[in-house]
Amino acid sequence: MAVILITGGARSGKSKRAEFRTRAFPGQPVYVATAEALDAEMQARIATHRARRGTDWIEREVPLDLVPALVATDGGGARLVDCLTLWLSNLMHAERNWEREVAALAAALPGLKSPVVLVTNEVGLGIVPDNALARRYRDAAGLMNQMIAAAADEVEFVVAGLPMKLK
Amino acid sequence: MAVILITGGARSGKSKRAEFRTRAFPGQPVYVATAEALDAEMQARIATHRARRGTDWIEREVPLDLVPALVATDGGGARLVDCLTLWLSNLMHAERNWEREVAALAAALPGLKSPVVLVTNEVGLGIVPDNALARRYRDAAGLMNQMIAAAADEVEFVVAGLPMKLK
Amino acid sequence: MAVILITGGARSGKSKRAEFRTRAFPGQPVYVATAEALDAEMQARIATHRARRGTDWIEREVPLDLVPALVATDGGGARLVDCLTLWLSNLMHAERNWEREVAALAAALPGLKSPVVLVTNEVGLGIVPDNALARRYRDAAGLMNQMIAAAADEVEFVVAGLPMKLK
Incomplete structure (x- = not known):
């Protein structure tokens, strides 16, 4: 039904806003985390998000x-996907075809019954990065x-x- | 007559939006490219833009x-200038007085008869760059x-x- | 009374806008500079701001x-604080507890009698910085x-x- 995209910069309050929009739908909310707790910095960030969000969410690591x-x-409460830019990074590291995966997601979203709130990052509003990999990631995130x-x-x-x- | 500035981050859809705005004016559209096809990455980007835009444009490399x-x-169809940030970079590399050139452009725009749609980039919304040249470019682009x-x-x-x- | 936050990228016209908003209040405006003139680049930037602003301001270096x-x-004209991101940087360099200081500022603002116009920067809309210190600063600025x-x-x-x- 409803597909909501929340974008913004780092620490702009995107996740908090997305949690608010997700909770406004009926049913038990589902938290779809694209992050993997691979290092201490990421573990701390995941713990902060979980503490704010509360324990009444179904959690999935994807x-x-x-x-x-x-x-x-699908068919239950609203899903919060946090976040697409990390998912994109995971796809690129795994050498998956990110353009095909993103197109498949875009095609699948309108057919879902339960709401989906997706968080993403704007990463293209700074100086052009020196290294080609960062430029490739920045272009991919924008697309x-x-x-x-x-x-x-x-x-x-x-x-x-x-x-x-915006829409 | 009409002067339209389209700004945004990398791969935000600025050029596509600018093409749409340019085509909405009567007459054959003119594509004013500030890019030079100096390396493979830039050649690929130019080819992508051209494929999307179609072949019914007058093209100028400036x-x-x-x-x-x-x-x-002037006097024909609308002009699309893509993009000002690359033009600025070209001016700085050529050691031209960019402030004078930008002021001259700003002064000339209101006197033109045919519409002009200009694309530019926001580059000042990231962390302060380490090197002085990048800071100088970032400041110039903002001004x-x-x-x-x-x-x-x-x-x-x-x-x-x-x-x-915005306006 | 009035607390106004002006945010944006580098050289986006934030300070000029903040000066305009500050001058719209009655009384002699107070310029609260968080910058210290430690190097030539910063001295030049301070001089540019001062030349544009005019000499009818009370000036404080804080x-x-x-x-x-x-x-x-408090009790006189409106204060212009330019800027919070530099203040944050100063706090972090001095190893002060920035979260406590920012919370104290947020708590103090509503109780002031004279207006306050605060300038800040968006620094989180570029690629994730390579070094951990820049990431820490970026996160702090967003919060x-x-x-x-x-x-x-x-x-x-x-x-x-x-x-x-925005609000």
Whole structure:
């Protein structure tokens, strides 16, 4: 039904806003984490998010296979996917075809019964990065955001914790 | 007549939006490319833009002398200048006085008869760059965007393919 | 009374906008500079700001103790704090507890009698920085902006010299 994309910079309040939008739907919310707790910095960030979110969420760790996870959890409460940019990074590290995967997600979203709130990052508003890999990732993230925004019913851009409605 | 500035991050959908705005004016559109196909990465990007845009455009390669090119093509269809940040980079590499050139462009725009749609990049929303040259470029791009925005009739900020009206 | 936060990228026209908002209040405006003129690049930037602003401002250099300075200057004209991201950087270099200091500022703002206009930077919309210190600063700046935006009566996001109302 409803597909909502929440975008913004690092520590802009995107996740908090996405949690608020997810909780507004009826049913038990489902947290779809694309992060893997591989190092201490990431573990600390995951713990902070979990502490704020509360314990009444169904939790799924989905580093790569997002569409199957959304299909498997469909029919219940709203899903919060946090976040697409990390998912993209995981796909690229695993040498998966990210353009095909993103296109498949964009195609699958409108057919889902339960709402989906997706968090992503804007990473293309700084100086062009020196290394080619970072430029490739930055380009991919920009294209992904355009593709998912086109498939979404609503898009919000969060700055300093405050949402601007883009769509 | 109409001067429209389209700004946004890398791969935010700025060029696509600018093509759409340019095509909405009557007459054969003119594509003013500030890029030079100096390496494979840039050649690939130019080819992608050209494939999307279609072949019904008049094309001009203008790395430096933008005002004369806009005067020379005035009186016909709308011009799309893609993009100002690359033009600025070309001016700085050629050791031209970029502040004077940008001021001359801002002064010339309101006097043109045919519409002009200009694409630029926001590059100042990341961490302060380590090297002084990148900081200098970042400052110049920000000042240029302010100067051209002040001279424009309309300014749009594109995020994830979606335009926000700034002016 | 009025607390106004002006955010945006480097050279986006934030300071100019903040000066305009500050001057709109009655009384002699107070310029609270968090910058210290430690090198030539910073000295040049300070001189540019001062030349544009004019000489009719009361000036205070406050690298660290912002809340006492706002209390000491309360009751007169509006204060312009330029800028919070530099203040944050000063706090971190001095190994002060920035989260406590930012929380104290957010708590103090609503109780002040004279208006306060605060300038800050968005630094989280580029690629994730390579070094951990830059990531830590970026995260801190994002959290600070959320905290001060929550305490503010008005928040504006400036792009290419043009303000967007966030709150």
